[in-house]
Amino acid sequence: MSAPTLPPLARVYRVRAAVELKEFFRQRESVVFTLMFPVILLVVFGAVLDYDIGGGVSFTQYFMAGVIAAGILGASLQNMAIGIATERSDGTLKHLAGTPMPKSAYFVGKIAQVVAVTVATIAILLVVGVVLYGVDLPSGTQWLTFTWVALLGSAACTLLGIAVSSLAKNGRSASATVTPVALVLQFISGVFFRFDQIPTWMQTISSFFPLKWMAQGLRSVFLPDALAAQEPAGSWELGRVALVLTAWVVVGLVLCVRTFRWRDRADG
């Protein structure tokens, strides 16, 4: 009697992707705080800070770049760090490791979740921006820049989120650590304020992290080229954006491979 063959990888990947999408979109907290939070920020900031940042460009047009970068950070880094830490401490990971599920399927499911949440967040932000605040959509090759900045930034932040999850004791401690760190990063990376008006030493700190480069890359998408002169470097530095984000992808990958655990530390 020959043993029945294991299910094909592609089918297990599809199953895991479906599981991860249901886990996210059925949980009210994750939908409200990860998906809707940037939208709420856009609505509030767009209504309060309605001024001209120069060249007839509204703050909301500037803020679109920042809030999308923050949305990507939330859907990837924050979502992964908290979600995986929770699954590690409640036994989900240990259980999966005891099944013949290929380990890669877990990560494929997570990537599907990040992609779906990111795309949904960006789509809602664009619609709200256009409908409520008359934000100008990108055009032509700007969409291409938009796509690679979002993809590269989201890949770096997903990997970092997976790595960070291993540092936390459980989901609650992950949330308590990651949420304020993300908020501070947003303040110093030019999400809420014009980056050129942030003190230089804060600019320096933020340039070690991916969020600053995501926001900068997206500003090149949403702002007219004339405003590149307002950047501290005097240009959008797209080459450097690609370089730094790629470096974070590599660092994140190494950290993931070295730190990922299927079991809780408290579990022997």
Next chain:
Amino acid sequence: MSSPLDPGAAISIRGLVKRYGDRNAVDGVDLDIRRGEIFALLGPNGAGKTTTVEILEGYRSRDGGDVAVLGQDPAEGGRRWRAEIGIVLQSGAGDSQLTCLEVLTAQAAYYPDPRDPAEVLELVGLTDKAGARGRSLSGGQRRRLDVAMGIVGRPALLFLDEPTTGFDPEARRQFWSLIRSLRDLGTTMLLTTHYLDEAEELADRVGVITAGRLVEVAVPAELGGRGQAPAVVSWTEDGARRSQDTPTPTALVAELAARFPGEVPDLAVARPTLEDVYLQMIGQSR
């Protein structure tokens, strides 16, 4: 470590050692569990039960000895080997937003020859909870869902780590009949439990582990010399409770029956319970 591993056994262990610091949590365990058998591992908390079981499940590494689970070293067990075993962890399978049926359907997709998820729900008595999310279940229902996840892959060998903790008596009875029906389907089971009545009810053989050592393996009725232990016959005579230890209780009862005109008042014949011998065994080794 005298005899070699038994390749025909479901589980074969020789000289198993696991060290934590300078303490041997598992200290030279030898054991064979036959295919089709239900084996219960008993022992106090910290005796090495879960450590032993998690080495067999491939979760933990060992520091010494040889182990074969379904003919495979669990430290090197791949997906194909995992497809043959089912695991019900002490900690359960985690929280989920999925319904019971969705959870089981996803779990079934990892296995080459799974059971029908709806049939498995029926088997564990959760059919009317098929559309309910995990978090809305009671403790006993969640545990049954854990068991369902453990068996949906049609395992040849099922590990059950304290499966009925927190069950009410009725739920435990239902669980026991579930285990018996799995046995009838040919599933080998390794069970750890704190409940001696559960071990006695279900297990073909029990093993007692204390301080990392397997002190005895026997059928439940014979553990600790229970089969040969004198019975205690007790009755009421002249208004006083009397009792007598005897290796031949039948003869004593016949004698009493002759002595009393009708029923022997408050007649009882007792053997030491599994709990009695178990407590004695773990007490001795401390």
